[in-house]
Amino acid sequence: MAIILDGNTLAKSIKKDIKSQVGNMMAPPGLAVIIVGDDPASHVYVKNKKKDCLACGITSHEFDLPEDTGQEKLLALIGKLNNDPNIHGILVQSPLPEGYNIQEVFQRISPKKDVDAFHINSAGGILRGEYSFLPCTPAGVIALLDHYNIDPMGKHCVVVGHSNIVGKPMAMMLLNRNATVTICHIHTADLAAHTRQADILVCAVGKLDLITADMVKPGAVVIDVGINRLENGKIRGDVDFEAVSEIASHITPVPGGVGPMTRAMLMLNTLNSALTCPQ
Ligand code: NAD
Secondary structure: OOEEOOHHHHHHHHHHHHHHHHHOOOOOOEEEEEEEOOOHHHHHHHHHHHHHHHHHOOEEEEEEEOHHHOHHHHHHHHHHHHOOOOOOEEEEOOOOOOOOOHHHHHHHOOHHHOOOOOOHHHHHHHHHOOOOOOOHHHHHHHHHHHHOOOOOOOOEEEEEOOOOOOHHHHHHHHHHOOOEEEEEOOOOOOHHHHHOOOOEEEEOOOOOOOEOHHHOOOOOEEEEOOOEEOOOOOEEOOEOHHHHOOOOOEEOOOOOOHHHHHHHHHHHHHHHHHHHOOO
């Protein structure tokens, strides 16, 4: 039976540590969270971020905007927050409703406050290994690996999923740790032939049970980033957890693996922004 990589416990201890550092600061860090429209899942994510801020002593500034706010007003708000000395991180909850240009929105956020690390400067910085912020989900995966002393150096890491926010930066961060990296995606022929080679397999797709036990090398470390909501409201990952945990050496559960680590990394990015650029 695989060792469970417990994101809940690690995230809790990271947040406790953040809270004690915030306690020593003159003023708490401020995180602005902007949500546009009424996507129910997005509202749940924003509520959780608020809870995390509270747990860390970070001041959360929530901007709950109606769907018809429009691109220009949204950009103007970000411009205002860029200049607000009480705000150290700005996050725009995605997806935005139809009609918004999310790339332009991400570009408007000052790179100094880009705690989600979606600005092109942050993305480019990861390529060079020079950055102020790392995207929260892949950073959370790396923190989890580090905590359990799983060193990617020299390992064959296979990342399934090549999105700009998870798959690509994940692959680059593993490469920066001197892993040999394969990136798979929807057009990859014979996915299983690749995943079976993985010493560390990271799956970030959003397809229930995409990764079955026959696709995993015995003893591999399996990281499940995927979130799939079942009809009964429960969430599951991309990996057939029951079967794969019989053959993997380590595995993340869903929920309780990468999700809480992502949230903890957002808090850490906000703290670091306030420490390095106190305004
Ligand atoms: P995305 O839709 O932008 O990208 C999905 C990726 O999966 C693409 O690269 C696509 O090519 C690939 N893909 C689709 N079908 C495939 C298949 N059959 N075989 C191989 N590759 C396939 O999604 P995303 O934003 O990168 O998120 C991926 C998953 O991770 C989603 O389930 C999302 O909810 C979840 N997620 C979780 C966290 C967390 O904190 N746990 C954070 C972000 C995203």
